Amino acid sequence: MTHPLASEWNENAGSHTRIAYAGLELKELVATELNPYFRIIFNDSLNKIEEYLGNQSILSIPEIILLEVDEDGECFGLIERLKKNFMFNGLIIVLISLSNDKELKLTAMRLKVHDFYIYPFSMSDLRERLNFLVKFKLIKPKLVEISKVVDIEYSMPPGKRFMDVFISGTMILVLSPAMLAIVIAIKLGSRGPVIYKSRRVGTGYQVFDFYKFRSMRVDADKMLVELSTLNQYANANGGTKAAFVKIKDDPRVTKLGNFLRNSSLDELPQLFNILFGNMSLVGNRPLPVYEAEMLTSNEWSMRFLGPAGLTGLWQITKRGKLDMSERERKKLDNFYAQNYSFWLDLKILMKTVPALFQKEKV
Structure with missing residues (x-):
C-alpha cells in the first residue's frame, strides 16, 4: 500500500x-x-x-x-x-x-x-x-467546538505537574529580587512595557498568553517582514518559506535585551506560565501563531501532542548554532512528543544551564 x-x-x-x-x-x-x-x-x-x-x-x-x-x-x-x-x-x-x-x-x-x-x-x-x-x-x-472533541488530548502526568508547580513556585520566590531589578532596568533603559506578551500555540494547538521580559524595540513585530531575508531557517531552506524565525544579530534587540537574551533572563516570566499550567518546565517551545499554522501537515503536527515547555531538546542540542536546520528542529520536537519521560526531563534540565550561555546572538 x-x-x-x-x-x-x-x-x-x-x-x-x-x-x-x-x-x-x-x-x-x-x-x-x-x-x-x-x-x-x-x-x-x-x-x-x-x-x-x-x-x-x-x-x-x-x-x-x-x-x-x-x-x-x-x-x-x-x-x-x-x-x-x-x-x-x-x-x-x-x-x-x-x-x-x-x-x-x-x-x-x-x-x-x-x-x-x-x-x-x-x-x-x-x-x-x-x-x-x-x-x-x-x-x-x-x-x-472542535477543540472540545479532538481525537487525541494530552494529559499532564501528575508527577510532572507536581514538579512544575514546586520548582516554578520556588524559583519565583528565590528570584523575585533579580526580577525586580530587571523590571527597573528595562523601565530606565527604554520606553515601552516591561513584559512582552504574545499569543502562542502550545499543547493540542491551544493558544495562550506567553510572557517574557521585553528585550526588543516596541515596534519589533512590525519590522519582522523587513528582516525576513535574514531568517537563518529560510536561508537554510534555500530562501523558501520557513516555519520558524530566527535572526542572527537581530537589530530589533536592545542593549539590555542582548544581555537578557544571552543569559536567558528574559525567559523568567514564563515561570508564571508554568505555574498557571500553560507550559511545563520541559517540553516543545510554544510557537507564535504565524509559525504554528505552517506546521499543520500530518508529518509535523505530532510536536503539538506533547507538553509545551520552557526548555527542551532543541535548547540543549543545537540552540544558537547556524547549522540547525528547520527539519532538524522539527524532528527533535517530534521525538520529545513521542518519548518524553521523567528521566528524559531530568536529563534535559541538567543540560539546560550550560546551554543558557550561548555564543551566537540568535
Whole structure:
C-alpha cells in the first residue's frame, strides 16, 4: 500500500476549490502544477479578472484569488477595491511575485493578503498552503467546538505537574529580587512595557498568553517582514518559506535585551506560565501563531501532542548554532512528543544551564 506524501495531505479536497488566476509570466507553470488539484479560471490581466469577478453571483465566487504581482503595483489597487466590496470579504488572496522587492511584500502585508510567494518557490508548498487556507476558513468559526472533541488530548502526568508547580513556585520566590531589578532596568533603559506578551500555540494547538521580559524595540513585530531575508531557517531552506524565525544579530534587540537574551533572563516570566499550567518546565517551545499554522501537515503536527515547555531538546542540542536546520528542529520536537519521560526531563534540565550561555546572538 502506498501512503501519500505529507505535503499532499488534503489535495483531494482541493479538486472542488475554485481559483481565479491573473497573470502571464507563471501561467504555464501554475497550469501544469495546480490544474490537477484545483478548478482554475485563468485571466491574462488584472482587468480581465476584475471583469470576471464582477460577473459572478454569491454562489459562483471562487474561494481563492491568485495574482501575479505586476511591475506597476496595480494588483494592490485591485485588492483594495475587492476588500471594499462586501461580496468579496471572504476571499482568500495570495500573491506571487517575480521580484524580491521588499516594498512589494510590505505593501501586501499592509493589505493583509493571506500569503506572498517570491519565485522561485516550491509549487508543492503553495499547493499545501492553498489547501490549508481553504480548510482553515471553513473550520475557523467552529474552532472552539472542535477543540472540545479532538481525537487525541494530552494529559499532564501528575508527577510532572507536581514538579512544575514546586520548582516554578520556588524559583519565583528565590528570584523575585533579580526580577525586580530587571523590571527597573528595562523601565530606565527604554520606553515601552516591561513584559512582552504574545499569543502562542502550545499543547493540542491551544493558544495562550506567553510572557517574557521585553528585550526588543516596541515596534519589533512590525519590522519582522523587513528582516525576513535574514531568517537563518529560510536561508537554510534555500530562501523558501520557513516555519520558524530566527535572526542572527537581530537589530530589533536592545542593549539590555542582548544581555537578557544571552543569559536567558528574559525567559523568567514564563515561570508564571508554568505555574498557571500553560507550559511545563520541559517540553516543545510554544510557537507564535504565524509559525504554528505552517506546521499543520500530518508529518509535523505530532510536536503539538506533547507538553509545551520552557526548555527542551532543541535548547540543549543545537540552540544558537547556524547549522540547525528547520527539519532538524522539527524532528527533535517530534521525538520529545513521542518519548518524553521523567528521566528524559531530568536529563534535559541538567543540560539546560550550560546551554543558557550561548555564543551566537540568535
